[in-house]
Amino acid sequence: MPRIHVVTDSGSDLPKSTRGQYNIHVVPLSIQFGEEIYRDGVELSADQFYHRLTESADLPSTCQPSPADFVKCYEEISEPGDQIISVHLSSKLSGTYQSAVLASTMVEDRDIHVIDTKSASLGIGLVVVAVAEAVQNGASVEEAVALAERVIDELKVYFVVDTLEYLRRNGRIGAASALVGSLLNIKPVLTLENGIVTPFDKVRGKAKAVRKIFDILGDYIKARPGQRLRIGLSHGNVLHEAQQLVDRIKSEFAGNDLIVELVGPTIGVHAGPGTIALMWYPM
Amino acid sequence: MRNESEREDKKLQVLNGLDLKRIITVAAQVLDDAKEEVNALNVFPVPDGDTGTNMALTLKSAIRDLDNLDTENISKVAATIARGSLMGARGNSGVILSQYFRGFSDGLANLQTANGPQLARAFDLAAKTTYKAVMKPVEGTMLTVGRAVAEACMKAVEKEDLSPEEVWRIGIEAGAAALNNTPNILPVLKEAGVVDAGGKGLLLALEGAYKALIGEIDLTAEKPAETVGPVQEGITRIAGVLKNKYCTEFLIKGSNLNADQIRQAIESKGDSVLVVGDEQVVKVHIHTDHPGQVLEYCGQLGDLTEIAIDNMKLQNEMITDDKLQQNNNVVSFPLNKVNQTATHNGETKPIGIVAVVPGDGLSEIFTSLGVDYVIHGGQTMNPSTEEIVHAVEQINAEAVIILPNNKNVIFSAQQAKDLCAKRVEVVATRTIPQGIAAMVGFAEHLSLDENLAAMEQELENVRSGEITFAVRSTKAGEIDIEEQDYIGLAEGKIVTAGRSLTAVGLELLDNLVDEDSSLISIYVGDNQDMQAAEEFKALVEEKFDFCEVELYHGGQPLYFYIMSVE
Structure with missing residues (x-):
């Protein structure tokens, strides 16, 4: 009997346990520090990455997987006749989706569906989990893909970065460029609109910014009584700040599904340390 | 001084335009001379009481356009005074004074000359206009003094036919009594042991005018000095970067002052140093890049007065501009700053922002937050309505938001709003932190109304x-x-x-x-x-x-x- 496989990339920031639970395969992007290149999650862990980021003078960059990397993955995990759902980073932020689409035309005897989540970090992760869970519960590929489209449509992503420098230097700043150059320590509250980084609000001070994204979630929940959410919280190596947010979510909005993970190297290169991101969709 | 008989002959039965021009010019001089006395009446012991300065500058602006107006028509002269004071209004006291002149002018509308009763009516309308101008009139202030003048005059002319002189005298007597009574009405005045500063300023002006009316003070040939003086010969010849660009002048008042020591102490701060005077008063003149340091040092020796700091570099640039040179009436505000990056791409922005800000660091902060035009001023120097109008006009935008950043500037900003052709809104920021919060709440991509709501909202959070x-x-x-x-x-x-x-x-x-x-x-x-x-x-x-x-x-x-x- 043909099986359905779920693939994503290292920009999805899913915890190892979640990947194991739903049998999710990850194709890594590469992180380049100077002359050295590491595959995300294979040769470079998130912890190592943040350590390296503060130690190293080199500003890292990312490199999308080649189509051949995807072909190799698709062929390794599946038998001829199997179906694959490949769920990826916003095509506006990375060429990863393009590589996967190309690869899907190069592999024979597999039915491959490549999905652009228009998101990043656990924003991708939440779509992947929705798809993998549906597959585990016996959904068809068509049903799982339709679900992915619904989730992408309803997905909310809000995040705070310590500095816009990383987004700017890597050319991922999008419409938030207007916020660069202020003499004050302005913390932008950012969102993703159509897969592009977009300013949502700006406040002074990190604490206020984090409170702001929590309030946005709170307003969303209050407007939909009884609606269960799947919530993702990813952070750029600021466990203490993240834990405070986790505690508040668990105490004030109990009963929702919550996934917490470090922002990995792939997204960390662009967002920088100190980032806090909150994303969710109605289950 | 004229002798008695001459005075009797000249006792005026009616007041004409030339009389009004003469007496108001003297009033401006009197108030300017006494402005420090009025400044000292600040109920707060803070070092920037400037009611006297604000009122003196407002009155100076009121007479600005009288020079070339030689008409006997009193309504024309009064209207010119009203317009001049409106443009030059600084601070709340200045704005109220300008409204006083507006009412005074309305009271004399269509009159060639004014007799006693007509003058009384002008005082009455003047007082009433000031009450209408403020949202919550407070008694024990300039308003009360103006009203006392008006009521006394109106009551007096009801009983008998009085000359303008007699009406004016009755008015200022009642005004003086009302002024002395202000501490009994406003507890803050009593606590501070002062009379109301604005009321004092108004009374000084009215008294000055009266003294001119009865010939006690003559109009001197000397004109009040302009804020921005003519550019000296030497400066226009300086090309390129001008070192020591701030022409800084002030007086030090104190005791045991030593001009030589002061000169030695500040010499290293700039050039063209001139320090003259005696033990009580020393005049300092210096061209420097650090006017603050010079003021700081000299402030420790005594009280600083008549401080004038002009940016010669900007004056230089302005004077070499032919168009400006042809126009003697051009108004210049050398310390103000247009945000070049924000306005110089030639496109009309949907929303421009003017902010009143003291200090170089704060100016840069506001500019970096997207303010298009920074008016240098605030607590220690309230900009005039005209200065704000000028700023609004400099910005190529469909609508302009003004951030006064000081409770004493809000009024002038609101007055400026009515004088501008484009849509102008005032977000009533009372402090610098509120102004910064408002700017953080501003977002270019939102509409004017959305921004106003967001900015107002921010004020509550700081x-x-x-x-x-x-x-x-x-x-x-x-x-x-x-x-x-x-x-x-x-x-x-x-x-x-x-x-x-x-x-x-x-x-x-x-x-x-x-x-x-x-x-x-x-x-x-x-x-x-x-x-x-x-x-x-x-x-x-x-x-x-x-x-x-x-x-x-x-x-x-x-x-x-x-x-x-x-």
Whole structure:
């Protein structure tokens, strides 16, 4: 009997346990520090990455997987006749989706569906989990893909970065460029609109910014009584700040599904340390 | 001085335009001479009482256009005075004075000359117009003095036919009584042991005019000095970068002053140094890049007055512009700053922003937040309505938002709103922290109405504190204040005072911080060094360890720290 496989990339920031639970395969992007290149999650862990980021003078960059990397993955995990759902980073932020689409035309005897989540970090992760869970519960590929489209449509992503420098230097700043150059320590509250980084609000001070994204979630929940959410919280190596947010979510909005993970190297290169991101969709 | 018989002959039965021009010009001179006396009547012991300066400058602007107006028609002269004062109105007292002239002018409308009863009616309408101009009229102020003048005059002309002179005399007698009574009406005045400054200014002007009317003071040939003087010969020849670009002039008043010592002390700060005078008064003139340092030093020796700082570089640029040179009436504000990056792409922006800001550091902060035009001023120098109108006109935008950033500028800003062709809105920011909060709430991609709502909203989320020093000993509520004490103001109210800047600073923050606070910002004034400020910051971080603390160079005069808590 043909099986359905779920693939994503290292920009999805899913915890190892979640990947194991739903049998999710990850194709890594590469992180380049100077002359050295590491595959995300294979040769470079998130912890190592943040350590390296503060130690190293080199500003890292990312490199999308080649189509051949995807072909190799698709062929390794599946038998001829199997179906694959490949769920990826916003095509506006990375060429990863393009590589996967190309690869899907190069592999024979597999039915491959490549999905652009228009998101990043656990924003991708939440779509992947929705798809993998549906597959585990016996959904068809068509049903799982339709679900992915619904989730992408309803997905909310809000995040705070310590500095816009990383987004700017890597050319991922999008419409938030207007916020660069202020003499004050302005913390932008950012969102993703159509897969592009977009300013949502700006406040002074990190604490206020984090409170702001929590309030946005709170307003969303209050407007939909009884609606269960799947919530993702990813952070750029600021466990203490993240834990405070986790505690508040668990105490004030109990009963929702919550996934917490470090922002990995792939997204960390662009967002920088100190980032806090909150994303969710109605289950 | 004329002799008695001459005076009897000349006793006027009617007042014409030339008379009004003459007496108002004298009134402007009298008020200008006495402005420091009025400044000293500030109910707060803070070092920037400037009611006298504001009113004197407003009156100076009122007579600006009279020079070329030689008409006997009193309504034309009165209208010219009203328009001039409206444009030049500075501070709340100046705005109210300008409204007084507006009412006075309305009262004389269509008259060639004014007799006693007609003059009384003009005083009456003048007083009524000031009451209409303020949203919540407060008694015991300039309003009360104006009303007392009006009521006395109206009552007097009801009974008998009086000459303008007699009406004017009755008016100022009643005004003087009302002024002396202001401490009995307003407890803050009594507490500070002063009469109302605005009322005093109005009375001084009316008295000055009366003295001119009865021939006690003659119009001197000398004209009041212009704020921006003519550019000296030498300056236009300087090409390229002008070193020591601020022409700085002021008087030091004190005792045991030594001109030679002062000269030696400031010589290294610039060139064209001129220090002359005696032990009581010394005049200082210097071209320098650090006017603040010179003022700071000399301020320790005595009281500084008649401070004028002109940017010669900008004057130079303006004077070489032919178009400007042809127009003698061009108004220039050399210290103000247009945000070039924001306005120079030639496109009309949907929304432009004007902010009134003191200090170089704060100006840069506002500019970096997207303000298009910074008017240099604030607590120590209230910009005139005209200056604000000028700023609005400089911005290539469909609509303009004004941030007054000071309670004493809000009124002029609102007055400017009515004088501009484009849509102008005032977000009534009363402090610098409120202005910064409003700018953080501003987003270019939102509509004007959305922005106004967002900016107003931000004002509620920030608390403002300021630290300055007391210029005299007094009592503010329960707090005893000694001269030269540091005083801490929370939302404009004195909450603490003492000998230690650090202790006053921490105590002030105690009044502003609560358990929801997460950010304390400290803007350091030009009278405080950054090293000491860094040490203060460390103490603040220790005491309020649940808050982020940010320190910035503000450069504002007289206020050691401006702080915000949010």
